[in-house]
Amino acid sequence: MTKLEIPRIKKPSLEVFIDRYFEPSLPVVIEGGLDGWRAISTWTPEHLADVAGSRDVEVTTETDGYFNKPRMPETMSLRAYVALLQNPNSSAIAYIKQQDISVLPELAADVQPIPYASNTSIRLTNLWFGPGGTKTPLHFDRYENLFAQVYGKKSFELVHPEDLDRTYLRALDSGAPHISDVRCDAVDLEKHPKFAGARRAQVTLEKGEMLFLPAYWFHEVTSLETSISVNTWLQSKLSRFTTPGALREVAIAPFFLPPPILFEQFEAHGLGALADHVELLLRKERKAGALLFAGFFLGSFLAYLGMQKGLQIEELLSPRTPEEDEAFAASIVESSPLEAGTKESIRRWMDASLAARKKIVATNDFSGIGSDEDGKLALEISNFIRSQTAALGSES
Numbered sequence: 001m002t003k004l005e006i007p008r009i010k011k012p013s014l015e016v017f018i019d020r021y022f023e024p025s026l027p028v029v030i031e032g033g034l035d036g037w038r039a040i041s042t043w044t045p046e047h048l049a050d051v052a053g054s055r056d057v058e059v060t061t062e063t064d065g066y067f068n069k070p071r072m073p074e075t076m077s078l079r080a081y082v083a084l085l086q087n088p089n090s091s092a093i094a095y096i097k098q099q100d101i102s103v104l105p106e107l108a109a110d111v112q113p114i115p116y117a118s119n120t121s122i123r124l125t126n127l128w129f130g131p132g133g134t135k136t137p138l139h140f141d142r143y144e145n146l147f148a149q150v151y152g153k154k155s156f157e158l159v160h161p162e163d164l165d166r167t168y169l170r171a172l173d174s175g176a177p178h179i180s181d182v183r184c185d186a187v188d189l190e191k192h193p194k195f196a197g198a199r200r201a202q203v204t205l206e207k208g209e210m211l212f213l214p215a216y217w218f219h220e221v222t223s224l225e226t227s228i229s230v231n232t233w234l235q236s237k238l239s240r241f242t243t244p245g246a247l248r249e250v251a252i253a254p255f256f257l258p259p260p261i262l263f264e265q266f267e268a269h270g271l272g273a274l275a276d277h278v279e280l281l282l283r284k285e286r287k288a289g290a291l292l293f294a295g296f297f298l299g300s301f302l303a304y305l306g307m308q309k310g311l312q313i314e315e316l317l318s319p320r321t322p323e324e325d326e327a328f329a330a331s332i333v334e335s336s337p338l339e340a341g342t343k344e345s346i347r348r349w350m351d352a353s354l355a356a357r358k359k360i361v362a363t364n365d366f367s368g369i370g371s372d373e374d375g376k377l378a379l380e381i382s383n384f385i386r387s388q389t390a391a392l393g394s395e396s
């Protein structure tokens, strides 16, 4: 195992935070990061019950505290939850996890402003509140994470995002393909031998500290005592799309993500910038991933053409089999104003990219898949996308 050190720094300026940590995707603990928050001086379990006790929250329960199974949460008042937490006879571990804080306006007001969030868009702010012994399994998220520890302590086990092939993630069609079956605090090397080579870090987050956890870094999170945390997910940077976790998401994403929805970045960065990412992937020798990625943008381009002809987003996103996707794409291409030769190329690219997608979903693996031919096709698609972007630009 390679041990990574996560730096701890005292509140840096926004510029320093962005240049040294946010841009290069490096986790960091910011000491005193939450200094301005009212929550730091007021929040305790009892206080939350006092000010927002009548609000409903979602509570998930696990007998051993390891929250690695899909469970239906139970709805109860925050006051009832705090009573449960303080009942010495409770045997199971009940956790308010990933609770959208906007349903608790009395509390949301105490955690403002979100430090270091001003340069990018906030997706969601969540409350995590539970006893010692909760464990969130090793997984990644697609968003940049500003994780604030308001009360109690939590321990984070981190794994470098490029070590995805050592993390034994669940299958791509499992419904939870971002979750690993490795338990960092009790690694079973018989079952998970490749995890021995993973680059790992351990961080203990204390009250008043904030952890910046870049998108796609793996994390397993354990509460060391009664703990209240608030995390904010930010839209991830486009450059993160070349990490293996992002490719995994592309493999199972709906093919026709229309431009306004495509990670909400399509319009901001333009198709040309996305094409750069195909080239980056090819430089990293991820040929199958590059083909998949390029095919995905081709799908978005076709969605764009479809929307110009009056297709609605629901029609583009309605669940379809890969075969139906192909037929749908063919119909958009057919009725488009593109030249016959271009139409023929698009059909070939769609076939190749859908075949790569099927293969990756079936094997749950990118490594070792991807021929030079895949790389060539990815580049052709990317060049096409670039030329179309230029054409769109000159129209406006």
Ligand SMILES: O=C(O)CCC(=O)C(=O)O
Pocket (backbone or CB within 6 Å): 097, 128, 134, 135, 136, 141, 145, 147, 219, 221, 222, 229, 231
């Ligand atoms: O605090 C936890 O239990 C998990 C937090 C987490 O996974 C996250 O913020 O993404």
